[in-house]
Amino acid sequence: MTAAALLEDTVDLVGIDSLLTETEISLRNEVRDFVNTTIKPNIAEWYEKAVFPLDIIPQMAKLGLLGMHLKGYGCPGRTAVEYGLAALELEAGDSGLRTFVSVQGSLAMSAIHKHGSEEQKNEWLPRMAAGDAIGCFGLTEPSAGSDPASMTTFARRDGTDWVINGTKRWIGLATVAQVAIIWAMTDDGIRGFVVPTDTPGFVATLIEPKLSMRASIQCEIELTELRLPDSAMLPKARGLRGPFECLNEARYGIVWGVMGAARDSYLTALAFSKERMQFGKPLAGYQLTQQKLVNMALEINKGTLLALQLGRLKDAGTLAPHQISVGKLNNCREAIAICREARAMLGGNGITLDYSPMRHANNLESVRTYEGTDEVHTLILGQHITGIAAFR
Incomplete structure (x- = not known):
């Protein structure tokens, strides 16, 4: 046993590993190896230079870390415990790298998986699980953090289209995302929209400098007369x-x-x-x-x-x-x-x-x-x- 492994052995004082299945332990060890070989040798430089390493996304996808707890549509379909163990190992490397997996899978992909139409699911989820498309989740606003019900981003009807105006802040991955889940107030309450980030009127700006989460991406999004078809709305999401x-x-x-x-x-x-x-x-x-x-x-x-x-x-x-x-x-x-x-x-x-x-x-x-x-x-x-x- 290596010196590092001997130290690791001091963590589990009560035999937690005995509560895990062989599959769970195997998945955990696989992610731990990835963190030890790919993240830990580089994270100090990434953090110092405030760089999120986009080139490791395909490796994360290959490990089945993107939307890993979701089933169908090309998603890995792992258990909640397996997802948790992977999150633990990723954050042992750095919170920013675990946050990428969370924003991609637990927020953006989950929104589509839970609330989207079949067309939305088929269009986006396979690409996101493969790491070919990155998602972000636009809920928080400059003056609406803990109280999202007070959001001022508004989507109005214009014929069969929706037109959205507003500002979102502290939105992970927005400058590198291909799709954004945007939550907006409507005359019928809060609704969610699937927004391709190349839609005219969508502008994402990096928030910097930061003293925390430097190896990650947080942004402000400006939505100006952003026009979407009715099919962009998440049909199963109503209210908060x-x-x-x-x-x-x-x-x-x-x-x-x-x-x-x-x-x-x-x-x-x-x-x-x-x-x-x-x-x-x-x-x-x-x-x-x-x-x-x-x-x-x-x-x-x-x-x-x-x-x-x-x-x-x-x-x-x-x-x-x-x-x-x-x-x-x-x-x-x-x-x-x-x-x-x-x-x-x-x-x-x-x-x-x-x-x-x-x-x-x-x-x-x-x-x-x-x-x-x-x-x-x-x-x-x-x-x-x-x-x-x-x-x-």
Whole structure:
């Protein structure tokens, strides 16, 4: 067993692997190998240069990572647990790379798969699963983040067409996407539209510079008199339930993913503390260091068990929205604390890109914010517990 494998073996304190099937372990190991060989050797450079590596998309497609939990239309049709394990391994590389898989599969592809017509599904899903087309998901606006019901993007009828005007912000992949799922207010409430990004009136602009999620793409979209045929509307999506069903898919992936960032930070701190000599012995030999490592490992084990339980519920078709909020709130909160603690254990070395924890912690500032802030998920759970909505 390699030194890296020996360190990895310290993560699973309670035998979580015994709860996984051979197929799940095989898929996890395949994605882990991809991350170790393709992402980790390059991620510091990608992050520093603020580059999203488009050339790895075909490799991700070949691994079956794009829309991997969706069935039919060329999609891989893997289980929720398998998707979660893949998300965990991808985010051990970098949150930005896991976010690409989430935007493509859990948001854009899920919107078409859940709410689209057969024509829309057949046109886009096979190409997106193969990595030949990239999608984005336009919900958030400059003044409508946690409260999407207040969106001002509006689609008006003009004969048999729709004409859309508005602005979307913090939209992943929009400058490189071939298709956008745009949510807009209409006279009949919120509706979704499948928008080819070469449609006149669609302009996407990169948001930069950023201190977080640098190896990923976030954009602002301007929609100006953008004209679409009636067939562009997602026929099965009405009201906020449409985008929220897609957001819950993405939130589920985050529950797993952030444990990957936490695990990588823990392993980095563990390896460093075993090699770093201070006052005549390695840092790992001091009680305070061991306490920090133990606390990290405990939270990673608890967070992974929580993710696995949610995955089993999802595969059984019984996962409730408030349960996703439990995972998103808890695991993001614990993961960012682990990454920050790991950074501190590295001392001054921890602020360089030679080590991953500060990069992970910076990324998690975004992950903790998108798909529902801590406050939003707290209020979702508060409403579930008390029966009283306290959002306003």
